[in-house]
Every structure is written in structure tokens, then in C-alpha cells.
Amino acid sequence: MTEPVADVRQYLRGLPVFAADLPGFDPGTAPERPEALFVAWLTAAVAAGVPEPHAMTLSTIGEDGDPSARVLILKNVDEHGWQFAVHAASPKGRDLTRQPAAALTFYWPAVARQIRVRGPVTAETADRSAADFLARPAGSRAEASIGRQSQILDDPHDLDVATKEAARRLEEDPGLVVPEWTLYTLRPTAVEFWQGDKQRRHTRLRYTRTTGGWHRDLLWP
Numbered sequence: 001m002t003e004p005v006a007d008v009r010q011y012l013r014g015l016p017v018f019a020a021d022l023p024g025f026d027p028g029t030a031p032e033r034p035e036a037l038f039v040a041w042l043t044a045a046v047a048a049g050v051p052e053p054h055a056m057t058l059s060t061i062g063e064d065g066d067p068s069a070r071v072l073i074l075k076n077v078d079e080h081g082w083q084f085a086v087h088a089a090s091p092k093g094r095d096l097t098r099q100p101a102a103a104l105t106f107y108w109p110a111v112a113r114q115i116r117v118r119g120p121v122t123a124e125t126a127d128r129s130a131a132d133f134l135a136r137p138a139g140s141r142a143e144a145s146i147g148r149q150s151q152i153l154d155d156p157h158d159l160d161v162a163t164k165e166a167a168r169r170l171e172e173d174p175g176l177v178v179p180e181w182t183l184y185t186l187r188p189t190a191v192e193f194w195q196g197d198k199q200r201r202h203t204r205l206r207y208t209r210t211t212g213g214w215h216r217d218l219l220w221p
């Protein structure tokens with residue numbers, strides 16, 4: 001156990017931010033399209049040793065109109081958008097069915113970079129969703145096939161039983177696909193790249209979709 005914290009406010013104030021050597025970012029050299037800059041920043045994050053840079057916060061709008069956010073793995077990025085997959089019966093899956101719009105947030109502390117992506121989402125075809133499902137490791141497929149994500153777990157033993165049963169079903173039928181597994185593409189209306197700076201002269205570049213392509217603006221930090 002770590003030492004108890006007497007004064008949380010003071011403790012938080014003492015935690016460093018932007019402590020590492022930070023890369024520069026010259027928005028003047030940014031590519032025309034945001035996905036190109038995203039991939040460049042992603043590979044730079046990997047090179048800088050950022051763990052799990054493809055983990056992102058997915059924000060959705062709940063039935064009550066309030067936002068809800070959780071971390072998810074990014075599946076692909078191309079000229080069509082940012083892709084991720086969810087079980088349609090999970091809370092996030094239901095949010096997206098009801099209100100097909102989302103925001104994605106990436107934060108890579110070692111390089112002090114944040115990327116914010118927002119826009120409408122579209123469910124991909126059943127074939128594409130199935131291909132994504134089948135590309136997952138067996139354990140992840142078994143877990144998803146239980147289909148009870150975020151429901152109340154009355155007894156941890158129930159999870160063990162369901163996991164064993166799901167693994168057995170998958171062994172019997174390795175091509176099993178969960179029909180609720182849904183690959184989504186978020187087609188951004190805006191993508192913002194934020195580069196932190198030790199002196200707090202942060203650089204922000206926002207791409208906004210236009211009819212013909214992308215418009216770029218610098219933003220005040």
C-alpha cells in the first residue's frame with residue numbers, strides 16, 4: 001500500500017505535467033488531411049515509447065442526454081474516418097444506436113500530445129463487423145460472445161461459468177461470430193491536434209471539414 005495522502009488538493013498540485021523532453025510541432029508543415037497527421041503523431045508516439053497509444057476515450061451521449069466516456073481500442077484510421085468496435089447491447093453500443101455521434105480523445109503524456117476527434121458515426125456492414133470480430137484473440141471473442149458487458153454481476157462465479165461456457169462454444173465453432181458485434185466508423189467534422197509546451201505556449205491546430213476537403217485553423221491555447 002502507498003502512504004495515505006493527507007491533502008489531496010496539495011498532492012495533486014505537486015504532480016508534474018509536461019515533465020519529459022517534448023517534441024516540437026510546426027503547424028505550417030502539417031499535411032492537408034487530419035488522418036495523415038494522426039498517423040504521423042501515432043508512429044512518433046510509438047517511437048517515444050508511449051504505451052498503448054491506440055487506447056482512446058470514446059465519449060457518447062446517454063439515454064438521459066448526459067455524456068458518458070470510456071477507454072476503447074482504435075481499430076483503423078483512413079480517409080473514411082476513425083474505426084472502433086462495440087457490442088451493440090453494451091451501454092456504449094446502445095448510446096450509438098440511439099444517437100450516432102461520438103468524440104474520441106487521445107492523450108500521449110510522453111510527448112504531451114492530445115488529439116480530439118468528433119463527428120457522426122456509421123455502423124459498417126455485417127461482413128466488415130464479422131471480419132473485425134474474427135480478427136480478435138480467442139479470449140476477447142469468447143468474452144464478447146457472453147454479451148452481458150456492464151450488467152450487474154451478482155456473483156463472480158457466474159462470470160467464471162459464463163467464460164468457460166463461451167470458450168467451449170468457441171472451441172466447437174471457431175468461426176462463431178456475435179451478430180451484435182459492430183464496427184463503427186466515425187467520420188470527423190473536426191479533428192484537433194494539441195501539442196503541449198513546458199512554457200505553456202501550447203500549439204493547437206484544428207481541421208474542420210468543408211465541402212471540398214479540410215480547413216485548418218490555429219486555436220488559442
Ligand SMILES: Cc1cc2nc3c(=O)[nH]c(=O)nc-3n(C[C@H](O)[C@H](O)[C@H](O)COP(=O)(O)O)c2cc1C
Pocket residue numbers: 052055068069070071072073085086087090091092093149150
Ligand atoms: C486500455 C483499455 C482498453 C479497452 N478496450 C476495450 C475494447 O476494445 N472494447 C470494449 O468493449 N471495452 C474496452 N475496454 C473497457 C471499456 O473501457 C469499458 O469498461 C467497457 O467497454 C464498458 O463500457 P460501457 O459500459 O460504456 O459499454 C477497455 C478499457 C481499457 C482501460
